[in-house]
Amino acid sequence: MNDAITSKLLPEVREFLSQGRFSGFAGGTDLRSSTGSGIDVNDPGSGEKIAEIDDLSAAEVNQAVEIANDAFRQASWAKLPAGERGALLHRLADEVERQKEVIAQIESLDAGKVESQAQGDVQNFVDTLRYFIALSQSLSKRKTLAVAGHEAWTVQQPWGACGFIFPWNFPFLLIGWGIAPALVAGNTVVIKPAEDTSLSAIYLAKLAKRVGIPDGVINVVTGRGETAGAALSENKKIKRMSFTGSPEVGRLVGQACGHNLIPVKLELGGKGAAVVFNDVDLEDTAEKLVGAITFHTGQVCCDATRWLVHENIYDEFSSLCVDKLKQVRVGHQLGDTTQMGPVVNEKQRQRILGYLEKGQAEGANCLLEGGVANVDGCSGHYVKPALLAGSLDNIAAREEIFGPVAYLTKFSSEEEAISMVNQTDYGLANSVWSKDLDRASRVAEEMIAGNSWINAHNVFAHGVPYGGINKSGMGGGVLSIETLMDYLRNTSVVRPL
């Protein structure tokens, strides 16, 4: 790491990183690899190694699941009144908030996320936890049923040990979306973070112990997807599984859970669209869409990556977007003036460059070239934003690129725009942009996806369900009361009178 970056690190972050090697965490203590095998953790901005994590085996992952199940049965977590569980979880939320800058800097360095955006992610974790704590307090778990000739009621119980596999793009925020409803409901959790971005999960597990969350309630297994991830998804003692990541791996996790008859929630990729009508404020809409595609360097599942623009404004709108994208300042994620950081690793950079090449080979026009970006003093994985255009029947318009690359095309009528949006196997999130709110609402309802946004993109509000359909996910969603209910199972009790 060069001196300019090192000098920005908070003392707490330096101290944390000085451990060098990080193991998993289960039952309130380190869960180490018995073979000593490890995985390098790199700063995507400098390309340099910052730490190592333990590469846990299937047996070690299974041990963590045993610990989580034991904690569910033996610790009083599940049996605690919701208020007492909520009070402990509030302590965790408060402590995470107090440590926001530290956690955010660890996350920023680990994931290549611009530091201010990482701080937003940590705050989102806190808000998510507080939202679900509040929701759980008002829940009545026992309901009497009015049934002729019977005394009957239902009672809701937590499931037990729940498994969570997370991707590298929003490591800490997604942990909050995943585990908060499970924990407030009384379940215990085993978290498998992505191998590139495990540090914030480990930090969290240790923080949870410090604030008094009982041992074994929050556990973390580090390691590779094919070993540690696969072991968690194949474990028969997990009571519920949640996976966030690519459709390819989601299918494997779904198969394993299907085989074991374990309920599974899959939050997968996307190829979202933005429909821009000719009555919009061009400047403002261009600014917001450019902001969305460059946010976290385009590594956002629900991004608008297909921009469908009304033919009357297409030329003016596209040249505005090109101008704005050219001005985006690419730099190290801890840099004071950086607007767009690196992508997570070299594999991801090559994926983006490959799609730019393949898209043009299939006939896409290049409005803004993109390609490798050079950042002074840093040899990380940087790319420039790019804009392609043309027919949607193009690999770069069909497949998820996961980088700062948008694909433009023209439409002439509302019906045509809706039909173009829906030409995809994915179904995560789209947006519609127009001053005519009746038209915008109509289009929003016709776009086939889990989420439609009006005059904005990437909108998340606690209380509004967020989830994907088709190739973008199944089994529920996140962020709403339904998510909390997913983590409670029903038993009905009946006595004939």
Ligand code: NAD
């Ligand atoms: P990925 O599918 O490659 O990896 C996700 C996780 O799965 C990682 O922890 C990885 O170690 C693990 N894994 C890999 N192979 C496994 C296996 N065989 N069995 C079990 N686990 C395995 O995804 P990624 O590249 O980390 O993340 C990018 C993808 O995530 C994109 O497709 C993106 O759209 C999607 N995503 C979706 C959402 C959502 O809410 N819908 C949110 C964020 C990211």
